[in-house]
Amino acid sequence: MNFDTGHIAWMLVASALVLFMTPGLAFFYGGLVRAKNVVSTIMYSFMSMAVVSIVWILWGYSLAFGDSLIDIGGSSLLGDFKFFALSNIGAGGEGIPDLLFVVFQMMFAIITPALITGAFAERFKFSTYLVFLVFWITLVYAPICHWVWQSDGWLFKRGALDFAGGTVVHLNAGMAAVAAAWLVGKRRGETEGLSAHNVPFVVLGAAILWFGWFGFNAGSGLSANFQAVNAFLVTNTAAAAAMLTWTIVGYLQTKKFSAVGAATGAVAGLVAITPASGFVDASGALAIGVTVALVCYFSAKFMENSKLDDALVVFGVHGVGGLWGALMTGVFALESVGGTKGLIEGNGAIMIEQIIAVLATGAYSLIATLIILKILDVIPGLGLQVAEQTESAGLDVSEHGERGYVQDVAD
Amino acid sequence: MNFDTGHIAWMLVASALVLFMTPGLAFFYGGLVRAKNVVSTIMYSFMSMAVVSIVWILWGYSLAFGDSLIDIGGSSLLGDFKFFALSNIGAGGEGIPDLLFVVFQMMFAIITPALITGAFAERFKFSTYLVFLVFWITLVYAPICHWVWQSDGWLFKRGALDFAGGTVVHLNAGMAAVAAAWLVGKRRGETEGLSAHNVPFVVLGAAILWFGWFGFNAGSGLSANFQAVNAFLVTNTAAAAAMLTWTIVGYLQTKKFSAVGAATGAVAGLVAITPASGFVDASGALAIGVTVALVCYFSAKFMENSKLDDALVVFGVHGVGGLWGALMTGVFALESVGGTKGLIEGNGAIMIEQIIAVLATGAYSLIATLIILKILDVIPGLGLQVAEQTESAGLDVSEHGERGYVQDVAD
Amino acid sequence: MNFDTGHIAWMLVASALVLFMTPGLAFFYGGLVRAKNVVSTIMYSFMSMAVVSIVWILWGYSLAFGDSLIDIGGSSLLGDFKFFALSNIGAGGEGIPDLLFVVFQMMFAIITPALITGAFAERFKFSTYLVFLVFWITLVYAPICHWVWQSDGWLFKRGALDFAGGTVVHLNAGMAAVAAAWLVGKRRGETEGLSAHNVPFVVLGAAILWFGWFGFNAGSGLSANFQAVNAFLVTNTAAAAAMLTWTIVGYLQTKKFSAVGAATGAVAGLVAITPASGFVDASGALAIGVTVALVCYFSAKFMENSKLDDALVVFGVHGVGGLWGALMTGVFALESVGGTKGLIEGNGAIMIEQIIAVLATGAYSLIATLIILKILDVIPGLGLQVAEQTESAGLDVSEHGERGYVQDVAD
Amino acid sequence: MVKIEAVIRPEKVNVVVEALEKVGCGGFHLLNVTGRGNQKGIEIFVGRGTSSATRSSLPKTLVVTVVQDRDKDKVIEALIDANRTGEEGRIGDGKIFVSPVSEVVRVRTGEKDNKAL
Amino acid sequence: MVKIEAVIRPEKVNVVVEALEKVGCGGFHLLNVTGRGNQKGIEIFVGRGTSSATRSSLPKTLVVTVVQDRDKDKVIEALIDANRTGEEGRIGDGKIFVSPVSEVVRVRTGEKDNKAL
Amino acid sequence: MVKIEAVIRPEKVNVVVEALEKVGCGGFHLLNVTGRGNQKGIEIFVGRGTSSATRSSLPKTLVVTVVQDRDKDKVIEALIDANRTGEEGRIGDGKIFVSPVSEVVRVRTGEKDNKAL
Numbered sequence A, B, C: 001m002n003f004d005t006g007h008i009a010w011m012l013v014a015s016a017l018v019l020f021m022t023p024g025l026a027f028f029y030g031g032l033v034r035a036k037n038v039v040s041t042i043m044y045s046f047m048s049m050a051v052v053s054i055v056w057i058l059w060g061y062s063l064a065f066g067d068s069l070i071d072i073g074g075s076s077l078l079g080d081f082k083f084f085a086l087s088n089i090g091a092g093g094e095g096i097p098d099l100l101f102v103v104f105q106m107m108f109a110i111i112t113p114a115l116i117t118g119a120f121a122e123r124f125k126f127s128t129y130l131v132f133l134v135f136w137i138t139l140v141y142a143p144i145c146h147w148v149w150q151s152d153g154w155l156f157k158r159g160a161l162d163f164a165g166g167t168v169v170h171l172n173a174g175m176a177a178v179a180a181a182w183l184v185g186k187r188r189g190e191t192e193g194l195s196a197h198n199v200p201f202v203v204l205g206a207a208i209l210w211f212g213w214f215g216f217n218a219g220s221g222l223s224a225n226f227q228a229v230n231a232f233l234v235t236n237t238a239a240a241a242a243m244l245t246w247t248i249v250g251y252l253q254t255k256k257f258s259a260v261g262a263a264t265g266a267v268a269g270l271v272a273i274t275p276a277s278g279f280v281d282a283s284g285a286l287a288i289g290v291t292v293a294l295v296c297y298f299s300a301k302f303m304e305n306s307k308l309d310d311a312l313v314v315f316g317v318h319g320v321g322g323l324w325g326a327l328m329t330g331v332f333a334l335e336s337v338g339g340t341k342g343l344i345e346g347n348g349a350i351m352i353e354q355i356i357a358v359l360a361t362g363a364y365s366l367i368a369t370l371i372i373l374k375i376l377d378v379i380p381g382l383g384l385q386v387a388e389q390t391e392s393a394g395l396d397v398s399e400h401g402e403r404g405y406v407q408d409v410a411d
Numbered sequence D, E, F: 001m002v003k004i005e006a007v008i009r010p011e012k013v014n015v016v017v018e019a020l021e022k023v024g025c026g027g028f029h030l031l032n033v034t035g036r037g038n039q040k041g042i043e044i045f046v047g048r049g050t051s052s053a054t055r056s057s058l059p060k061t062l063v064v065t066v067v068q069d070r071d072k073d074k075v076i077e078a079l080i081d082a083n084r085t086g087e088e089g090r091i092g093d094g095k096i097f098v099s100p101v102s103e104v105v106r107v108r109t110g111e112k113d114n115k116a117l
């Protein structure tokens, strides 16, 4: 027990910041949908705070960070129940209390499934969603988290780099989004030509995400030290570069400066820098920010005409952005920053690890999410998509008994 | 003068977080009222930041944390004027500067009267409210704060547990709300069937409250240490458990998942864990969260049909929740966490103290608030409820000369 | 390399807080304009986060804090390119890493031009604005920052006091606002009788600004120490005093309690305390808060009838408030707080320095901004004011291809 | 058949709706409008709470109901009763406009005219 | 000329707009209203998700188009087609009101009546 | 009595209100509508700023005033004057519809018809 009050102070704040990202996401997504689904969309994110907080301290943390439950040749696939209901976590720790690590990691587990909800917004049954949250954290998030971040985890052991969650959080959510959009099915009625119902909310959400992301990335070293400062800077730099790139590319293509585009660009930059934030410097961040904006912009454009109704482009932004970030981490990693050389410093081997990590986590997330949803779909009383009337009247009224906005008068 | 920069860093942030809760409350309450009163409702909370900040540094802090002015057998009832206008507060302190304690406590004094405003929303005269703020902080908040948190205070001396303000803040506000709703009278016109005019604002407010509450509770130990980490965790756990419970109970009763209900549940959980956050562990927090949601849900339901027009259910959430939290602190306190055994560890005596604290603070708050309001009611030029026309046109236009939302066109 | 984790923790948070102020400003300004320009107004602030973040790390920081490039008798007018693209900034530093200073200062550079945008809101061409941002940071902000805060800077050497940016940020933005309002020209059509289209957004913005301002001022000492605590307290005190004063004066004049007025008062108080926050105590803050509210209130009132269409009263609040704050810093500085005596402690000389600083920075900002804008006006393809049709349809639709709010139905 | 349109105070909506139902008029719709008549406008702040202007128009609600000719008078009476403030009435109590309707169709059934009401 | 006003379900707006254009009616405007008819109201929470009330009125959209007399019937038919739910229709499918218009002016050109449509 | 309804550009509201008052028409109400005529729609982004669609309808304002028959022409003229853009007019300048009103009642006093205007 050798605590540093400065580290504790920073990690308390970082945890609060990451928690705050989830309502930020609720507004980012909530602003993008039609007004009749704003409450529903916000609730998807908001409820993750309730459900995942409980699952995490009961068994989620243990599955993710416990000792090896399933072991293949010294590499672990899943944690055991050592920390079930926070047992065996005392008041000890190095630098910060172990309990603070539990808390910080909890905030990551909360936001990840919330990210997925953009894919099935405006049509997913809320009761099923509550059940989905429990299973998804247990069967998808916790294992992948274990692979990548637990010292026994098989990807961690191979040496894959993921500082703050490019694969664990973003690629994972992005692939789960594909599974969800696919199985849930398209929104009924005309969905072309829809635009964000509340642009200020979109920007508010993006701003809160940006603000909270400092905790996400600069907290991932668990210390108030130089690496945290660097992570803070590269986070801001990539967000800025991607936002600017997206805005300009959008302008070149449409002659307009879309605020939704700018916000999306910023988020794409934040996604891509996430795995890299402990390994690259500001020039790497610039490169990552500019390229991810290009890659995601054209992904998003391409997805518009796709058959998959990924309503809020979760795959296009978090899937593709997480993938790109994971690969670019391998490219731009600097020994002087995070202790590992990247491709530009001549270490080609790291790229293999990054590719393996991307393939393994992406495929697992896709398949496991498909299976979970398929099962939920056939369980009587559950099912994925709401009834047609519910959907056309808006989920707010039908599922939540509320209307987002009520005027006083002729109402 | 033996400062720890880590403690200072954390407490600066905690103070900022608690200050931020008050605008959070403004949005929570502001979203719940009718659109024609949104500015008025927001202003009640927002102005507390202006008025109480000044009162606190002039005399509020001194009355709350000064040496004993009124003393009964070694137990103090009120602070003296030793710290009037911050005199006698130098640059000293243990761990953190004494001045930082003044600041941190100020933020609590700001939000407490703002909580009350939910009871008389949509009808209380704003000019009277400004006067009320000054008297209430002076005559109600400062004394109760002194009893519970000053080392000479009579409840503190008896050993009552209130880590972050279950009695001082929430029960106090809840009982004052009863007094206010009663004396101000009901809103005129039909008030049944009213629903929140802006659900996103309600969630935004609740999210900011949750975020800020980490400062509220985890800051109340004044240190960046293990106790702060534990307080952080139990705060989050109780909020999550209560939110989930409220949502599910609401669903069982109505077949809908109310977002306003979820937000209210979260706040109820936060209220109840407040006094306990330095004394219980996560399992206590789970128990407190689940039970407070049940208790407050049915209180809120019961209050709907009550004669008291407690417009935004302040008594039901903060009064009942604060009471429940104070009692449960006595039940679930663990020696290993906060140094005091609770009922479950066999210490029945603590329950007596908790009950005394609840009765004393609740009764004093109720009676003193009644007296203050009665006097303000009869002073010529003041008075409590606005004129009928003012009320029916909405307080925004009549009292504030503003409309919350103005469309560009036919307006 | 002698880092203190507490200082680092605080400065990481302070940086995040200051960054968060810019979206806060976006909402403060966004709520004040007409609904048809809300996206445009928000985008002006939001895009500064993208553009200035990049400019700052490439050359802005170096021009501001590099060694002397232009030197007159040992006093420097501009930094050199030593830190171009963050070269020569290693992992060193005293207390905090030098890189963290780069980050913290970046956040100031982001918000300053965003402040200006209130002057030309509802009519400034967005493409020109992007170019303007680059030039203004390079040619106006960086030099003034160098003069006042770099140890070689000529105003710093003379001994002018500006703790957190009264001249560098606020007076600078306020004078640039005059230049911009003047050159861009008035909004077309009727602009009298316009009122804020979304008062809750105005309050939300002001609240975020207040919250973030704790980082702005209490972070400007770069340490988690007593001075930071004092800066935190005086910041809150001045904001509260100014908000209360503005509200009461407004009430005396109009018999209404304007929420927009309260928010503006709070901002005026925050502006004025900015330069003083490391030098005065709470009584100085009270005096500054009360007086700046009076001064700015009547400036704002006076500006209403002025020929200059400073749409959101940037000069009235930031220009006048920054000026007043800079002068009052000289008046109320206490040796015991910041090491420098002010006028009330008999040091008249400091007033001379404050006046020189105000005149020099104000005049330079006005003239340099005029020149930049004049050039941008005549460059083919750029130009300052949008076409009349664009303006009357609203900039949201015309420049950004978006509408702030879209209802589902007859839309 | 006639269309009866009444401009009323927004705060009266519930009372009016009840009055209409009591008099047997179960079909109507409501709109938010802003209007001006003898009652001019409301004072709203402009600037920063530093001065106020009388905005041109007041928020009003428009109640629209199409009724059979023979119900016209009792509906108008009900509307007057529900909207007049006090004995004397106050400026801004509203106005009622009646105009002819030549055809009504119920989409669901295709029923026409009086049957569709 | 006649004015055709149809109260429709908000979610039908796009379908109705297409139907109108198909039938050659290129001029119309739309309004948000709330209404009540046989279909009474929607359940909305009051309080804190603890109980719900049937709000008095439903969100509806009003489509207004002024057409030449000879186009009246085909427009009405198009509106019925676009709005009837299923074979049987459902309560709340809406109503159509037709009323006379005596004059139309196109502001741009000053053209009048049928030419202005 | 006649009802004059004009679909105008929202940005013209103030000008129109002034024009109406100048011509002695002190009673009217305004509504937000969206409409389509020769002027089709506005380009608005869909997706993430990656492509735009022409939304079906444009925001317009509907001005409604009921006037005595003899005032009809001067009100129409005033509306044309206030709304025509430039010499030639521009697409989207709006349209005016006139229809008969059979009865007017002032709620406050019970006054009828021309007296109630």
Ligand SMILES: Nc1ncnc2c1ncn2[C@@H]1O[C@H](COP(=O)(O)OP(=O)(O)O)[C@@H](O)[C@H]1O
Residues within 6 Å of the ligand: D007, D034, D035, D036, D037, D038, D039, D040, D058, D060, D090, D091, D092, D093, D094, D095, F026, F027, F028, F029, F064, F065, F066, F067, F106, F107, F108, F117
């Ligand atoms: N001639 C009119 N045409 C259309 N609407 C009108 C007319 N006159 C009044 N109104 C509407 O009726 C409302 C009430 O009218 P007002 O003249 O203020 O009432 P009162 O007759 O009681 O003084 C006005 O706000 C306006 O919306």
Ligand SMILES: Nc1ncnc2c1ncn2[C@@H]1O[C@H](COP(=O)(O)OP(=O)(O)O)[C@@H](O)[C@H]1O
Residues within 6 Å of the ligand: D026, D027, D028, D029, D064, D065, D066, D067, D106, D107, D108, D117, E007, E034, E035, E036, E037, E038, E039, E040, E058, E060, E090, E091, E092, E093, E094, E095
């Ligand atoms: N007499 C009426 N006058 C005005 N609007 C009406 C009238 N009757 C119905 N409406 C409008 O039409 C909508 C549909 O009417 P409703 O009676 O529910 O349909 P249905 O005839 O299919 O049962 C209502 O919500 C209301 O807005």
Ligand SMILES: Nc1ncnc2c1ncn2[C@@H]1O[C@H](COP(=O)(O)OP(=O)(O)O)[C@@H](O)[C@H]1O
Residues within 6 Å of the ligand: E026, E027, E028, E029, E064, E065, E066, E067, E106, E107, E108, E117, F007, F034, F035, F036, F037, F038, F039, F040, F058, F060, F090, F091, F092, F093, F094, F095
């Ligand atoms: N036949 C109509 N019925 C109802 N509203 C109409 C009709 N024609 C046009 N409008 C309304 O008038 C507005 C202006 O019409 P538009 O044809 O664009 O003008 P212009 O005749 O100057 O080209 C439209 O946006 C629509 O709201």
